[in-house]
Amino acid sequence: MSGSGTLSVSMWQRLQRINPFEFASWIYGLVFFVFLYSPLVMITVLSFNDSRLTGFPLKGFTTKWYEAVFASQPLLSALANSIYVGLASAAIATTLALLMALAFRHDFWGKRIVLYLILMPIILPGIIGGIVLLIFFGYLGIRPSLFTTVLVGHVNWVLPFAFLTLYPRLHKFDRSLEEAAMDLGARTSQVFWEIVFPIVRPSVIATAIFAFSLSFDEFIRTIFTVGSDRTIPVQFYVLIVEELSPELPAMAVIIILLTTVVSLLGFAYMRRADRSNSA
Amino acid sequence: MKTSTGQDSGRQDTASVKPVGRPFWLLTPGLLWLMAFMILPVLFMVAVSFWNSGYYGTRPDFTFKSYIRIFQSPLYVGQLIKTLRIGLEATALSLLISYPIAFIISQAKGGAKALLILMLFLPFWASYVVRAFVWLPILGRNGAINSALMAVGVIDQPLDWLLYNEGSVLLGLVYVYTLFMALPIYMSLEKIDPKLIEAATDLGARPFRVFWEVLLPLSMPGVASGCIMVFLLTMSAYVTPQLLGGPQGIMIGNIIASQFLSSNDWAFGSALSVILIIVVMLLFLGIGRKTKVEQIFTGGG
Numbered sequence: 001m002s003g004s005g006t007l008s009v010s011m012w013q014r015l016q017r018i019n020p021f022e023f024a025s026w027i028y029g030l031v032f033f034v035f036l037y038s039p040l041v042m043i044t045v046l047s048f049n050d051s052r053l054t055g056f057p058l059k060g061f062t063t064k065w066y067e068a069v070f071a072s073q074p075l076l077s078a079l080a081n082s083i084y085v086g087l088a089s090a091a092i093a094t095t096l097a098l099l100m101a102l103a104f105r106h107d108f109w110g111k112r113i114v115l116y117l118i119l120m121p122i123i124l125p126g127i128i129g130g131i132v133l134l135i136f137f138g139y140l141g142i143r144p145s146l147f148t149t150v151l152v153g154h155v156n157w158v159l160p161f162a163f164l165t166l167y168p169r170l171h172k173f174d175r176s177l178e179e180a181a182m183d184l185g186a187r188t189s190q191v192f193w194e195i196v197f198p199i200v201r202p203s204v205i206a207t208a209i210f211a212f213s214l215s216f217d218e219f220i221r222t223i224f225t226v227g228s229d230r231t232i233p234v235q236f237y238v239l240i241v242e243e244l245s246p247e248l249p250a251m252a253v254i255i256i257l258l259t260t261v262v263s264l265l266g267f268a269y270m271r272r273a274d275r276s277n278s279a
Numbered sequence: 280m281k282t283s284t285g286q287d288s289g290r291q292d293t294a295s296v297k298p299v300g301r302p303f304w305l306l307t308p309g310l311l312w313l314m315a316f317m318i319l320p321v322l323f324m325v326a327v328s329f330w331n332s333g334y335y336g337t338r339p340d341f342t343f344k345s346y347i348r349i350f351q352s353p354l355y356v357g358q359l360i361k362t363l364r365i366g367l368e369a370t371a372l373s374l375l376i377s378y379p380i381a382f383i384i385s386q387a388k389g390g391a392k393a394l395l396i397l398m399l400f401l402p403f404w405a406s407y408v409v410r411a412f413v414w415l416p417i418l419g420r421n422g423a424i425n426s427a428l429m430a431v432g433v434i435d436q437p438l439d440w441l442l443y444n445e446g447s448v449l450l451g452l453v454y455v456y457t458l459f460m461a462l463p464i465y466m467s468l469e470k471i472d473p474k475l476i477e478a479a480t481d482l483g484a485r486p487f488r489v490f491w492e493v494l495l496p497l498s499m500p501g502v503a504s505g506c507i508m509v510f511l512l513t514m515s516a517y518v519t520p521q522l523l524g525g526p527q528g529i530m531i532g533n534i535i536a537s538q539f540l541s542s543n544d545w546a547f548g549s550a551l552s553v554i555l556i557i558v559v560m561l562l563f564l565g566i567g568r569k570t571k572v573e574q575i576f577t578g579g580g
Binding site for chain 1: 300305308312316317320321376380383386397399401402404406409412414415419421422457486511515522535536539545548552555556559560563
């Protein structure tokens with residue numbers, strides 16, 4: 001008796017607490033996320049569809065498109081290319097950004113202009129970021145390829161993001177150890193390698209992962225500078241416009257999974273870095 | 280920069296010891312990179328836009344031929360205006376759908392908030408070529424919408440107007456770029472002190488008035504950076520109109536690209552690019568007076 005009494009009272013209280021505003025929020029959130037996710041769910045379903053035509057109706061379950069993706073030599077070499085360029089541009093961009101972020105802890109003349117310069121590759125429309133390199137290297141006589149033009153384009157693109165990720169994290173860490181070491185007469189390289197770098201290392205690694213994933217996904221700058229080489233996004237695009245190939249949905253799912261795993265890794269690392277920094 | 284150094288409490292300000300390294304040497308590698316591979320190529324393109332394209336390729340010259348051709352033909356000016364219009368429409372639509380979700384996430388607590396943020400991020404981590412592509416099997420002849428409508432019996436022939444027009448480009452752009460709107464708005468809503476809302480409510484303001492007079496003005500930096508980001512990205516859109524636009528949905532980015540990828544008219548393509556850069560720069564200068572540029576990319580902070 002008393003048990004059912006308290007239950008109905010608490011339910012009543014709950015019902016009273018749900019206001020129309022909260023209800024509307026729930027509905028809106030639901031609609032928004034359905035809009036965001038249903039195309040991705042649908043492409044996953046289509047990737048298992050036993051039909052040469054990407055689309056409906058569903059004709060049966062098959063994993064043959066995935067097998068085709070993993071058996072395709074061009075796709076595997078595009079994957080390798082994307083990984084190489086991603087690693088190289090993450091390493092270069094993170095190093096340059098780290099040095100500049102260290103410089104930004106000082107006051108110096110022209111700081112604002114330098115900042116605009118660093119941000120320029122994001123302000124410049126992406127398509128132009130690719131075209132300027134196509135023209136420039138074209139007239140220099142450097143053949144467009146993965147480790148010349150594409151790498152340069154990716155470093156340009158990734159550099160401002162790496163800087164914007166590193167700068168606030170370098171700015172707020174506790175400087176007492178660094179100051180103590182300098183007071184005690186440690187050399188610059190010692191202070192950097194033995195004090196500063198170990199403190200900021202988690203942020204640097206997180207930035208490098210983030211940089212890798214930006215490079216891995218880059219398309220618009222790459223398409224103008226890639227020549228006859230292929231990266232994953234370029235290969236995917238070429239398969240869409242040239243033949244609307246039936247393994248596209250499976251390839252899309254694999255790309256989504258790959259980039260999600262890498263980005264989640266970066267995200268988790270960044271949270272850990274921020275936590276250990278603020279603790 | 281001044282504000283960020285000012286925030287770092289007394290310790291840094293009173294410190295007599297400067298941070299490690301000399302700014303000049305720390306900046307040199309990065310600045311050399313940007314000079315060689317960013318500034319120089321852009322200046323070179325500006326120069327090429329005054330060159331002469333002929334049957335034997337693009338040759339050094341000083342002529343306004345390309346610019347005159349752009350402004351004499353209604354086609355290119357029209358395309359530029361159309362791109363500006365689509366950019367504005369996509370920005371407005373993104374703002375409309377992103378503000379509520381940013382607000383909802385900012386009101387959520389603890390684990391639910393972390394989960395919602397992750398759910399917002401996840402789809403945007405997939406390459407945007409993939410995110411534009413997924414609309415083909417939704418809007419296409421044998422796509423999800425047509426086959427659903429045919430299965431229900433509303434239509435007996437697939438609708439052709441779902442794809443390859445301005446509307447499908449707009450939808451694709453909003454889908455591809457909405458995170459860049461939602462994120463800065465969320466970040467600026469997050470920074471608002473809940474006490475302000477409490478105070479307004481205690482003083483008898485109705486929810487709508489609290490929103491209109493407290494939340495909205497205080498979240499304007501986020502709205503501004505979101506709008507700039509989305510507008511900027513749509514102005515140079517290439518993949519989305521290329522895949523979903525067809526002849527009707529083409530934008531200036533596609534016209535620029537075709538000068539380099541098919542018609543090989545580098546001088547003309549460079550001139551079009553210079554005009555696109557000028558439009559974007561004017562936008563930045565206009566907004567840059569009100570907000571700091573770096574805030575645009577760090578979410579109006």
